[in-house]
Amino acid sequence: MKKYILSIIMFILFSQISFASSAKEGNLTTCDKAQYSDKPMVVMYSADYCFYCKKFKPIFYHLSYNLSDKFNFVIQDITKKNKPSVCNSVDLDSIPTLYIINPKTGYVDLIPDKFYSSPATLKNLLLGYYKNLK
Numbered sequence: 764m765k766k767y768i769l770s771i772i773m774f775i776l777f778s779q780i781s782f783a784s785s786a787k788e789g790n791l792t793t794c795d796k797a798q799y800s801d802k803p804m805v806v807m808y809s810a811d812y813c814f815y816c817k818k819f820k821p822i823f824y825h826l827s828y829n830l831s832d833k834f835n836f837v838i839q840d841i842t843k844k845n846k847p848s849v850c851n852s853v854d855l856d857s858i859p860t861l862y863i864i865n866p867k868t869g870y871v872d873l874i875p876d877k878f879y880s881s882p883a884t885l886k887n888l889l890l891g892y893y894k895n896l897k
Contacts, residue, residue, distance in 0.1 A: 779851070782831065789825070789887030791827055791837065794806070797837050799851070803865040803867075804866065805826070805863055807841050807860070807861050808862070816858055822882050822885070852871070861874040872892075
């Protein structure tokens with residue numbers, strides 16, 4: 764039993780260490796660059812003052828690091844004046860909010876916030892979306 768508990772603790776610690784190291788290396792781009800790409804975008808709408816946005820950013824960076832071959836990842840700050848773009852064409856009720864935007868087809872889909880708390884579930888949702896593109 765002790766070995767089992769110790770192995771679980773080691774797994775959690777290792778997961779957190781690898782998660783933290785890849786989270787700092789996120790592969791983000793701008794909406795202007797992403798809208799001319801063939802890859803769909805995952806856009807996080809946030810603000811610097813938002814506590815929940817700050818808590819979610821490491822997860823978003825981690826996803827961008829692991830899925831940058833399939834998606835462009837963009838953080839869109841709602842407090843900054845941005846020129847018109849595909850990223851500004853969504854409705855926001857709260858932040859952080861995630862959307863998948865496919866610039867080739869014009870498809871825009873809200874990612875429900877129930878997926879935000881689990882990086883693995885969110886990653887699987889994105890991979891499922893990508894798989895259905897083909």
